[in-house]
Amino acid sequence: MAEVTPLIRDELLPPRGPERRHLISITDLTKDDVERLLALARTFAASLEREVKKLPALKGRTVVNVFYESSTRTSSSFELAAKRLSADVMSIKASGSAVDKGESLKDTALTIGAYDPDIVVLRHPHIGAPLVVANATTAHVVNAGDGTHQHPTQALLDLYTIDEDLGGIAGLHVAIVGDVLHSRVARSDIQALVLMGARVTVVGPPPLIPRGIEAMGCEVSYDIETIKDADVVYVLRMQRERMLEGANYVPSLREYTARWGVTPGRLRPGQKVMHPGPMNRGVEIDPVVADAADALIERQVRSGLVVRMAVLYDLLTHGPVEVKVAEIEEVA
Amino acid sequence: MAGVLFGGNGRKDDLSYEGVRVVDPTEGIDETLDLTIEAGVITKIEPGSGANGRVVAPAFVDPHVHLRTPGREDEEDIASGTKAAAAGGYCAILAMPNTEPAVDSAAVLGALVERAKEEAEIPVGFLAAISKGQEGAELTEMVDLAERGAAGFTDDGRPVASPGLLRRALQYHVVTGRRIAVHCEEAALSRGGHVHEGLVSAELGFGGYPSVAESVMVGRDLMLAAYENQPIHLLHLSARESVDELRSARSAGVQASGEVTPHHLCLTDDAVRSLDPNVKMNPPLRAEEDRQTLLEALKDGTIEAIATDHAPHARHEKDVPFEEAPFGVTGLETAFSVLYTRLVEPGSLSLAALIDRMSAGPARIYGLERPRIAVGAPANLVVLDLDRTWRVEESGFKSRSPNSWLLGQTLKGKVVETVANGKLAHSA
Numbered sequence: 001m002a003e004v005t006p007l008i009r010d011e012l013l014p015p016r017g018p019e020r021r022h023l024i025s026i027t028d029l030t031k032d033d034v035e036r037l038l039a040l041a042r043t044f045a046a047s048l049e050r051e052v053k054k055l056p057a058l059k060g061r062t063v064v065n066v067f068y069e070s071s072t073r074t075s076s077s078f079e080l081a082a083k084r085l086s087a088d089v090m091s092i093k094a095s096g097s098a099v100d101k102g103e104s105l106k107d108t109a110l111t112i113g114a115y116d117p118d119i120v121v122l123r124h125p126h127i128g129a130p131l132v133v134a135n136a137t138t139a140h141v142v143n144a145g146d147g148t149h150q151h152p153t154q155a156l157l158d159l160y161t162i163d164e165d166l167g168g169i170a171g172l173h174v175a176i177v178g179d180v181l182h183s184r185v186a187r188s189d190i191q192a193l194v195l196m197g198a199r200v201t202v203v204g205p206p207p208l209i210p211r212g213i214e215a216m217g218c219e220v221s222y223d224i225e226t227i228k229d230a231d232v233v234y235v236l237r238m239q240r241e242r243m244l245e246g247a248n249y250v251p252s253l254r255e256y257t258a259r260w261g262v263t264p265g266r267l268r269p270g271q272k273v274m275h276p277g278p279m280n281r282g283v284e285i286d287p288v289v290a291d292a293a294d295a296l297i298e299r300q301v302r303s304g305l306v307v308r309m310a311v312l313y314d315l316l317t318h319g320p321v322e323v324k325v326a327e328i329e330e331v332a
Numbered sequence: 333m334a335g336v337l338f339g340g341n342g343r344k345d346d347l348s349y350e351g352v353r354v355v356d357p358t359e360g361i362d363e364t365l366d367l368t369i370e371a372g373v374i375t376k377i378e379p380g381s382g383a384n385g386r387v388v389a390p391a392f393v394d395p396h397v398h399l400r401t402p403g404r405e406d407e408e409d410i411a412s413g414t415k416a417a418a419a420g421g422y423c424a425i426l427a428m429p430n431t432e433p434a435v436d437s438a439a440v441l442g443a444l445v446e447r448a449k450e451e452a453e454i455p456v457g458f459l460a461a462i463s464k465g466q467e468g469a470e471l472t473e474m475v476d477l478a479e480r481g482a483a484g485f486t487d488d489g490r491p492v493a494s495p496g497l498l499r500r501a502l503q504y505h506v507v508t509g510r511r512i513a514v515h516c517e518e519a520a521l522s523r524g525g526h527v528h529e530g531l532v533s534a535e536l537g538f539g540g541y542p543s544v545a546e547s548v549m550v551g552r553d554l555m556l557a558a559y560e561n562q563p564i565h566l567l568h569l570s571a572r573e574s575v576d577e578l579r580s581a582r583s584a585g586v587q588a589s590g591e592v593t594p595h596h597l598c599l600t601d602d603a604v605r606s607l608d609p610n611v612k613m614n615p616p617l618r619a620e621e622d623r624q625t626l627l628e629a630l631k632d633g634t635i636e637a638i639a640t641d642h643a644p645h646a647r648h649e650k651d652v653p654f655e656e657a658p659f660g661v662t663g664l665e666t667a668f669s670v671l672y673t674r675l676v677e678p679g680s681l682s683l684a685a686l687i688d689r690m691s692a693g694p695a696r697i698y699g700l701e702r703p704r705i706a707v708g709a710p711a712n713l714v715v716l717d718l719d720r721t722w723r724v725e726e727s728g729f730k731s732r733s734p735n736s737w738l739l740g741q742t743l744k745g746k747v748v749e750t751v752a753n754g755k756l757a758h759s760a
Contacts, residue, residue, distance in 0.1 A: 104652065105652060106648075106652070124653065126653040126654075126655035126656050127538060127653060127654055128607040128654030128655055128656075129655075131654075132653055146653070147537065147655055148537035148539075149538075150537070184537055187536075187537050210534035210540070211530070212529075212531040212533075215531040215534065216534070216535055244523060244524050247524070
């Protein structure tokens with residue numbers, strides 16, 4: 001049995017909770033952790049080529065998905081990932097639950113905790129929500145997006161997608177374009193890409209680029225022409241729902257699109273284009289770009305399934321495990 | 333100025349301390365002495381010997397406490413807040429008026445004064461609001477409030493957004509003589525901010541509360557005070573640029589004072605990485621450069637007072653994601669110990685300076701009688717055991733709220749006795 005590498009750095013553990021492993025931020029991971037997770041995802045991808053896609057790996061385990069924000073991709077892929085691994089899955093949406101009656105996150109977590117789940121997957125509009133669940137339950141917590149903070153499984157699936165398509169990550173130049181300020185995806189991706197040795201440039205209008213973001217190891221450009229230099233152009237969604245009224249981040253979407261929209265003319269042939277979805281076609285991304293052969297957007301969604309299978313499996317098997325999923329007996 | 337501190341009266345104790353190190357920087361004392369207190373008054377100070385390891389100093393004055401009364405007595409009330417203050421070595425505290433309702437009329441203030449006379453463990457004073465309901469529109473009846481015993485005026489918790497209103501308040505200072513204190517925050521710049529705008533907010537994705545949101549208001553308020561030639565007090569300073577503004581205004585002759593909290597002296601925004609709601613406060617923890625500047629200003633006297641900004645919050649209100657949590661942390665019971673541990677022990681601040689900024693400094697700003705170790709003075713003193721280490725635990729708090737950023741930490745230096753207005757108010 002190989003030595004267990006913790007998925008979380010000690011100082012980032014919840015302040016007063018017992019020690020256990022969560023995936024709350026990309027900063028919880030080492031490069032080895034990421035490589036292990038990507039390898040595991042590749043193994044699961046191979047297993048999905050088969051006629052019977054279900055594996056018994058997490059049989060008898062319980063995964064609860066709790067979503068306080070709307071989500072299509074993330075919630076469906078976590079649910080399917082858990083089902084593919086034979087876990088019992090329960091999905092709770094904030095609307096229609098006791099949250100509507102004013103129940104606090106802590107009380108909801110205690111309620112869910114009473115079922116002894118192995119993993120709680122949480123999507124929440126506020127930074128720090130996963131720690132409340134981690135402190136209130138004994139489950140492993142997977143952050144599926146907390147406000148503008150982190151979305152670590154998105155970053156992992158982005159790494160996986162780039163790695164599969166371009167045959168590696170180290171040395172690539174990735175331009176992340178648009179509303180970086182409000183983007184948990186941007187923050188997670190910058191950290192993940194820098195960790196794996198890529199060069200990252202964030203591009204957008206000054207009010208949407210957080211002051212001091214260079215400290216995360218990326219470069220900053222306010223000129224859309226910069227993206228021509230990148231191997232991968234990662235387009236962010238304009239998060240109008242997170243923008244304070246009257247804050248004037250952009251004078252108009254029209255001007256934003258004219259100056260920073262990713263259009264065919266701003267790309268060179270062969271550049272790969274990614275987007276975490278949902279897209280505002282015609283705002284941050286031209287529809288021609290979104291539908292072009294070089295767009296990896298649909299591939300990202302496919303990657304999401306196997307990467308989330310890898311995360312769930314890894315958390316519950318205390319990886320790194322030289323897992324040979326191919327040898328695991330398939331569920332009849 | 334008499335008549336702005338209430339309660340904590342009654343018993344006058346007879347006490348004596350033999351062979352204690354007495355430190356009173358204003359009186360120029362730092363030597364081993366014997367002290368005798370009779371009926372609450374220091375009657376004898378004699379050369380002592382065989383130092384017993386304890387320090388006796390003037391008791392502390394906290395110019396910035398939220399007693400949450402009236403309205404949120406579940407979080408703190410006059411009795412619990414003044415007991416917590418006594419445990420922290422304070423002989424007097426000043427309470428902020430951002431209560432429910434706000435202390436904006438002589439009637440509300442009068443009711444508080446009566447309650448304080450009944451319940452307060454140590455003397456307490458009340459600042460009254462500058463504007464009705466602290467809404468920033470209409471001036472309160474400042475002369476009436478001063479007559480009823482307001483210790484000063486502030487809309488703390490909020491800035492005075494209108495320069496016109498602040499100007500009127502400063503003009504009324506001519507009549508009331510009670511200090512105008514301001515919470516400096518330009519809301520158009522701090523809106524949506526949860527933590528200091530800097531490297532940590534960029535990395536964690538928090539809405540930023542930039543330093544300039546404070547300093548731009550500090551600059552404006554100092555200009556108004558200079559123009560009206562009236563004194564002004566700047567509450568809980570956090571930013572380097574604010575200190576620069578205060579320093580240059582003072583050297584230009586503006587009657588301006590400032591205060592700083594223990595948490596801004598000990599922590600930076602790096603602490604926010606824990607996402608612990610007990611490091612969320614307004615103004616926010618800032619960068620190391622800001623912390624160093626605050627400490628320098630405290631040492632050179634530009635900032636005269638240490639204020640806890642003791643802000644109790646109910647447990648369930650802080651037991652939420654960082655972004656949802658209210659601003660504020662408690663501080664009365666840990667201020668001396670944490671500053672002794674983090675600043676005096678490592679040599680960043682002298683014990684004499686710490687005592688001065690926790691006692692004589694705040695008393696001077698609000699015109700309160702200075703706690704002092706002198707024959708004939710009322711006994712307002714604190715007994716400190718500088719060698720005792722202790723662990724900060726929720727169960728040890730006299731405060732009703734547990735939102736301390738120091739829970740679970742071990743500190744060195746403990747307040748073992750507090751004598752306030754002649755009464756032994758705390759003994760541990």
